Amino acid sequence: MNTFESWGRFPKLQNQQVLPLPSPHNALPFPPEGRTVLPYGLGRSYGDSCINNGNAIIPTAGLSCFIDFDPQRGIVKAEAGVSLATILDVFVPRGWFLPVTPGTKFVTLGGAIANDIHGKNHHKAGTFGRHVLSFGLLRSDGAHHTCSPSENGPLYCATIGGLGLTGLITWVELQLTPIQSPYLDTRTIKFRNLDEFFDISVESDALFDYSVSWVDCTSEGDRLGRGLFMAGNFSSRSKRKKRPNLALPFPCEAPSWLLNSLFMRSFNNLYYNKQLSRTVDALTHYEPFFYPLDAILNWNRMYGKRGFFQYQLVVPFEHDRNIIKEIFRRITRSKRASFLAVLKTFGDIESPGMMSFPTKGVTLALDFPNDGKPTLALMDELDSIVKDAHGRIYAAKDARMSPEMFRLSYPRVGEFAPFIDPNFSSSLWRRVMEPA
Amino acid sequence: MKKVVIVGATSAIAAEAARALALDGASLFLIGRNSDKLERLAGDLRVRSGAEVHTAAFEAHDLHGASRVLEQARSALGEIDAALVAHGDLPDQRACEHDWAAAERSLVTNFMSPAAFLTWLANYFEGRKQGNITVISSVAGDRGRQSNYIYGAAKGGLTVLLQGLRNRLAHHGVSVTTIKPGFVDTPMTAHIKKGPLFASAEAVGRRTAKAMRRGESVVYAPGFWLPIMLIIRHIPECIFKKLRL
Numbered sequence: 207m208n209t210f211e212s213w214g215r216f217p218k219l220q221n222q223q224v225l226p227l228p229s230p231h232n233a234l235p236f237p238p239e240g241r242t243v244l245p246y247g248l249g250r251s252y253g254d255s256c257i258n259n260g261n262a263i264i265p266t267a268g269l270s271c272f273i274d275f276d277p278q279r280g281i282v283k284a285e286a287g288v289s290l291a292t293i294l295d296v297f298v299p300r301g302w303f304l305p306v307t308p309g310t311k312f313v314t315l316g317g318a319i320a321n322d323i324h325g326k327n328h329h330k331a332g333t334f335g336r337h338v339l340s341f342g343l344l345r346s347d348g349a350h351h352t353c354s355p356s357e358n359g360p361l362y363c364a365t366i367g368g369l370g371l372t373g374l375i376t377w378v379e380l381q382l383t384p385i386q387s388p389y390l391d392t393r394t395i396k397f398r399n400l401d402e403f404f405d406i407s408v409e410s411d412a413l414f415d416y417s418v419s420w421v422d423c424t425s426e427g428d429r430l431g432r433g434l435f436m437a438g439n440f441s442s443r444s445k446r447k448k449r450p451n452l453a454l455p456f457p458c459e460a461p462s463w464l465l466n467s468l469f470m471r472s473f474n475n476l477y478y479n480k481q482l483s484r485t486v487d488a489l490t491h492y493e494p495f496f497y498p499l500d501a502i503l504n505w506n507r508m509y510g511k512r513g514f515f516q517y518q519l520v521v522p523f524e525h526d527r528n529i530i531k532e533i534f535r536r537i538t539r540s541k542r543a544s545f546l547a548v549l550k551t552f553g554d555i556e557s558p559g560m561m562s563f564p565t566k567g568v569t570l571a572l573d574f575p576n577d578g579k580p581t582l583a584l585m586d587e588l589d590s591i592v593k594d595a596h597g598r599i600y601a602a603k604d605a606r607m608s609p610e611m612f613r614l615s616y617p618r619v620g621e622f623a624p625f626i627d628p629n630f631s632s633s634l635w636r637r638v639m640e641p642a
Numbered sequence: 643m644k645k646v647v648i649v650g651a652t653s654a655i656a657a658e659a660a661r662a663l664a665l666d667g668a669s670l671f672l673i674g675r676n677s678d679k680l681e682r683l684a685g686d687l688r689v690r691s692g693a694e695v696h697t698a699a700f701e702a703h704d705l706h707g708a709s710r711v712l713e714q715a716r717s718a719l720g721e722i723d724a725a726l727v728a729h730g731d732l733p734d735q736r737a738c739e740h741d742w743a744a745a746e747r748s749l750v751t752n753f754m755s756p757a758a759f760l761t762w763l764a765n766y767f768e769g770r771k772q773g774n775i776t777v778i779s780s781v782a783g784d785r786g787r788q789s790n791y792i793y794g795a796a797k798g799g800l801t802v803l804l805q806g807l808r809n810r811l812a813h814h815g816v817s818v819t820t821i822k823p824g825f826v827d828t829p830m831t832a833h834i835k836k837g838p839l840f841a842s843a844e845a846v847g848r849r850t851a852k853a854m855r856r857g858e859s860v861v862y863a864p865g866f867w868l869p870i871m872l873i874i875r876h877i878p879e880c881i882f883k884k885l886r887l
Binding site for chain 2: 226229268270271272273274275282284296
């Protein structure tokens, strides 16, 4: 049952009202006197960008209809509560794929815009926002704006990556990408340390549309940052056998002692050694390639009641490899990292979004179980390295960065703020806008 | 099932059933109260499946107009292979206790109106000697409870009507399916606090489409309501009357 929490389940919900979306969808519900509202899609944001404690949320699940499809050009128009999973169900059999997809398909179109999500093809395709041709934006003054690069341009740029604060996105027109098969020709390359990762990344990113690396955050010394580089291109081949479509729920809240450092080390060891040879080529269905974790619904429960943090940073490429190495050293030394660490190089394709996160460089995302103060202290320590390297922290995943770090991560925030709908806010926004 | 008419098509469960049926390649005739909502759903179904979709706006309280709108569906589709009757509303029980007009509205929407549609549908399918009629009833119709006995009476009456109809049409090769959903997360229940017994409209809609394809008789959706209602139905009245249900 939907509890309207965030994916990391931290911070906890406090006194958050749920306002139904009026039908037909031509006006917004008013927040209670002196309070604010925030649209809520599928709640996959990790931190507090999708919650509005002490205020109200508007669930967008009712915005579930497709509106139009142009089969010649691959342009789909749909209401903003339609999920990427639904788009895949409907359009993959017709030979179209999402232009950009994150590591879960359980996000809405509106959420994909609000966080200007990125994926394994950032180095080739940029962010999601680049492929959004237009969208409708309902503001609390009752105005319904159509936004595109040529119409209401500034509002279009503010809303892409705008954390849901500029109004309710009602419909979206999206350019899909043609594919010949639901399978990808994939290559997995083992790297023994970070230097090898950088070398492989430079060579292979040119050859593959999609790439991402899983990294072991528990090994030290000359194995620091060892992992698996996974890349692929959509294939023209297909397998005859149909894939079973199975998703299992994570049965219960796990006890907090489960994810201890010994368990993590063993898991990382096993995963790293899952292939013996250095390079393995395969034909892989898009589901396990893009969405390995979606096979376990509610996997966030694995982290127990206290929830977890996801930490994603990007540091510019020009800086030497030592910054990333230093970050890895701190993480491995802390023994707090979990098994979900991914490393990727972002390209230099610009997003139209003022508040877009990706920028050319190396990005690292990983989970930390919430152990309270020591976990927060570690992330603060990492922040200071990122800050010195002129890097950024991703707001869609954050629940704790300082207002100062937010301003450094989103240098155009001053330009963005005037576009916020006066009735809209979020727990994240109030936290990072606090006067220092 | 190639050609399906859906009454109350924009209700959350019916809309999800329509999506499942359209994906199977069915042509649809959608009947509902609000023409904007009907057009919105029709557009959605056309994008999802390329299905042929017709719509007609209709007010459920127009009991004598039911046959007319169904005739319209038949001429648009050519013939009808299956029908889903899904309209209904959840009244405020308190209001129904104090105000006959409120109770009457609920009885008309939840019992009389479906009965009016079923009269035409039963005769049509009886003549055709094949097909399926599926109706959304409710677990609330399995036993009267103080918290919603007006709604329960309407749905209970509907369940009994369907039993009789199933018996009548079984001799003519026509299946009649009674869907009994429990709590479903829909706009109709938006004001009720959600608990673990709530199911999604998508799950119940898909189950409905599956039951139609198979021509099942009585289906609890989700299935865990079958044992729950078995117990509820068998509690002796002398005990039941003292419970707060």
